[in-house]
Amino acid sequence: MTLSALPARAAEDVTLRFLGAARSVGGSAILLETGKSKILIDYGLSMERGKAGESTTPSFDPAAIDFVLLTHAHADHAGRIPLLYRQGFRGRVVGTAATKTLAGLTLKAGLTYESGGGALMYGPEDVETMLRNYESLPYGCRRQLTGDVAIRLRDAGHILGSAMIEVWTGSGGKMRKIVFTGDMGNGSIPLLREPEMITEADFIVIEATYGTSRRDTEGQEELFVREIRETLAAGGSVLIPAFSMDRTQKVLFTIGRWQRRGLFPAVTPVYADSSLGGKITDAYRRHRNYLHPEVQREFDAGRDPFQFPGLQKVNGAAALLAHEQRQAAIFVTSSGMLDHGNAPRHLKRMGGDPRNLLAIVGWQAPGSLGEALLAGRRRVAISPFHIPGNGAPQSGLETEIRMRVKRFDIFSNHADACRILTWLSRFPKTKQVFVVHGEGENTWRLAGMIERNLGFPAIAPDGKERFSIAAPLPDYERLPDAEPCRGLTGSNGRDVPDGD
Ligand SMILES: [Zn+2]
Structure with a gap:
C-alpha cells in the first residue's frame, strides 16, 4: 500500500512535495509544509547540461519559507540557495559548520564559472547573504526550529560535513518523525565516518543514486x-x-x-x-x-x-x-x-x-x-x-x-543499493519510504526491492504530487526474515553522477 497524492493542502495538514531530484538525480528540493511552518530540504541545481536555467523559477513563494535545511555542499543540493535570497527568502539556512565552509567556497567558484559561460543566476552578494544567514548545527544536537518542527543532524559520511536530517513535526498522537538521508556515503575510503545508524522514523526519504546495482569495492x-x-x-x-x-x-x-x-x-x-x-x-x-x-x-x-x-x-x-x-x-x-x-x-x-x-x-x-x-x-x-x-x-x-x-570505482562517495538496504533494515518498522535522487526506472526498482526484501511500503514520487503525512497510517514491520541485499545485481557498468 502507498500513500495517495493529494490535490490540495488543508491548512493543518503536514505535507511533503518533491520539487526536484524526483525520478532524476539533479536539483534536490523537498518542501515540508505544516500548520505553522514551511521548510525546504536542500535547494540544488540540476546538473544535466542545459537544464540549470530551467530550474530558476520556484513553484512556491520564497518569502514564505521559514528555513532551508542543507544536507551537504554539493551544487545539486545547495546551488540555488543564493538565488532563493535574491527571490525574497529571508529565513535562515541550517546545516553543519563544515557544510557552510564548503558551500561558501564552491558557490563562489561556481559563480565565476557561470559568469564566464552564460547567464549569471545570482551575484557574490547573494552568496554572502546566505553565509550571513547560515546557522551551524553540530551533529546530534536537537534544535526546535519553529512552533511545530524540531530537527537533528546525523553524519551521512558522504562528503565533509554531510548530514542526514531527522525532523519531528506535529504534536501529541499526531507527532511524526521523518528522516531525510540526503546523499549517503559508502565508507570505501577511510577518510570520513560511515553513515550513522538511525532506527526510528515514520517516514524515510532515501537516495537511490546507484539504483539496484551492487558495487563491490573489495580490492x-x-x-x-x-x-x-x-x-x-x-x-x-x-x-x-x-x-x-x-x-x-x-x-x-x-x-x-x-x-x-x-x-x-x-x-x-x-x-x-x-x-x-x-x-x-x-x-x-x-x-x-x-x-x-x-x-x-x-x-x-x-x-x-x-x-x-x-x-x-x-x-x-x-x-x-x-x-x-x-x-x-x-x-x-x-x-x-x-x-x-x-x-x-x-x-x-x-x-x-x-x-x-x-x-x-x-x-x-x-x-x-x-x-x-x-x-x-x-x-x-x-x-x-x-x-x-x-x-x-x-x-x-x-x-x-x-x-x-x-x-577506478573506489572513490565513489555514494552508498550502493546493498548498503542502502542494509541501513534501512535497522528500522524495525516504518510507515512509508520515499525513494528520490536516482535515474527514472532505478528509483522504482529500488522501491520494489525495499518492499520485497524488507516489507516496507516504498514509492518513487514523480515531483508533481503532494503527500499528506499526518493521516493515521499503519506501521509496517520489517519482515522477520528480511534479507536486505537479496536479488541485487552487480555493478551494471553504467556511470552515475557520483561526484555530486
Ligand atoms: Zn552529494
Missing part, C-alpha cells in the same frame, strides 16, 4: 595503487582528473597513505593542480573533527594525512611547466571530466605516450571529453582554450591519445 584500492606503481616503474606518468570537492582530498589521502607504506617511491613528484581543491583540502584540515576517528588521531599525533614527500601545490601555467622535468610523476588536476582548467592541457602533453596512465576516478557526463575517452575514442580535439565538450574532431587540433585509460 579496488589495491588495484588503483598497483596500476600507479607499475606505470611509474615503467617510466610513465599518471593523470588523475578529480573533482575539487572530496574527490581530490580522497585521492591525495590515498596516495599519501600508500606512499607512507613504501608503495610509491617518496621521490615521485605529485602535483596537486587545483586552487579550489587546495582551499577545500584546507577546509578538511580545519574541520578535522568531521573526519574518521583514525584520521583525527593522525592529526593529534602531529601528522597531516594530506601531506607527504613529493607533494607540490601548483597552479596555472606553472603546473604545465612540470612536464618539462621529464620525470615520472602523478598529476591530480581539477575538472573531474577533463573539460576545463588545466586538465585538457595536461592531457595534451601526456596523451601521446603509451607508458602514461589516465586514471578516471569519477563520473563522466555524457558528452564530456572524459566519457569519450572511456568509451574508447582515441583521436580527440583539444584546443589551447578548451571548450567543454567531447573533443569531437576539429581540424588542426586533433591529438592522438595513446596513453592507457582506466576507470
Whole structure:
C-alpha cells in the first residue's frame, strides 16, 4: 500500500512535495509544509547540461519559507540557495559548520564559472547573504526550529560535513518523525565516518543514486595503487582528473597513505593542480573533527594525512611547466571530466605516450571529453582554450591519445543499493519510504526491492504530487526474515553522477 497524492493542502495538514531530484538525480528540493511552518530540504541545481536555467523559477513563494535545511555542499543540493535570497527568502539556512565552509567556497567558484559561460543566476552578494544567514548545527544536537518542527543532524559520511536530517513535526498522537538521508556515503575510503545508524522514523526519504546495482569495492584500492606503481616503474606518468570537492582530498589521502607504506617511491613528484581543491583540502584540515576517528588521531599525533614527500601545490601555467622535468610523476588536476582548467592541457602533453596512465576516478557526463575517452575514442580535439565538450574532431587540433585509460570505482562517495538496504533494515518498522535522487526506472526498482526484501511500503514520487503525512497510517514491520541485499545485481557498468 502507498500513500495517495493529494490535490490540495488543508491548512493543518503536514505535507511533503518533491520539487526536484524526483525520478532524476539533479536539483534536490523537498518542501515540508505544516500548520505553522514551511521548510525546504536542500535547494540544488540540476546538473544535466542545459537544464540549470530551467530550474530558476520556484513553484512556491520564497518569502514564505521559514528555513532551508542543507544536507551537504554539493551544487545539486545547495546551488540555488543564493538565488532563493535574491527571490525574497529571508529565513535562515541550517546545516553543519563544515557544510557552510564548503558551500561558501564552491558557490563562489561556481559563480565565476557561470559568469564566464552564460547567464549569471545570482551575484557574490547573494552568496554572502546566505553565509550571513547560515546557522551551524553540530551533529546530534536537537534544535526546535519553529512552533511545530524540531530537527537533528546525523553524519551521512558522504562528503565533509554531510548530514542526514531527522525532523519531528506535529504534536501529541499526531507527532511524526521523518528522516531525510540526503546523499549517503559508502565508507570505501577511510577518510570520513560511515553513515550513522538511525532506527526510528515514520517516514524515510532515501537516495537511490546507484539504483539496484551492487558495487563491490573489495580490492579496488589495491588495484588503483598497483596500476600507479607499475606505470611509474615503467617510466610513465599518471593523470588523475578529480573533482575539487572530496574527490581530490580522497585521492591525495590515498596516495599519501600508500606512499607512507613504501608503495610509491617518496621521490615521485605529485602535483596537486587545483586552487579550489587546495582551499577545500584546507577546509578538511580545519574541520578535522568531521573526519574518521583514525584520521583525527593522525592529526593529534602531529601528522597531516594530506601531506607527504613529493607533494607540490601548483597552479596555472606553472603546473604545465612540470612536464618539462621529464620525470615520472602523478598529476591530480581539477575538472573531474577533463573539460576545463588545466586538465585538457595536461592531457595534451601526456596523451601521446603509451607508458602514461589516465586514471578516471569519477563520473563522466555524457558528452564530456572524459566519457569519450572511456568509451574508447582515441583521436580527440583539444584546443589551447578548451571548450567543454567531447573533443569531437576539429581540424588542426586533433591529438592522438595513446596513453592507457582506466576507470577506478573506489572513490565513489555514494552508498550502493546493498548498503542502502542494509541501513534501512535497522528500522524495525516504518510507515512509508520515499525513494528520490536516482535515474527514472532505478528509483522504482529500488522501491520494489525495499518492499520485497524488507516489507516496507516504498514509492518513487514523480515531483508533481503532494503527500499528506499526518493521516493515521499503519506501521509496517520489517519482515522477520528480511534479507536486505537479496536479488541485487552487480555493478551494471553504467556511470552515475557520483561526484555530486
Ligand atoms: Zn552529494
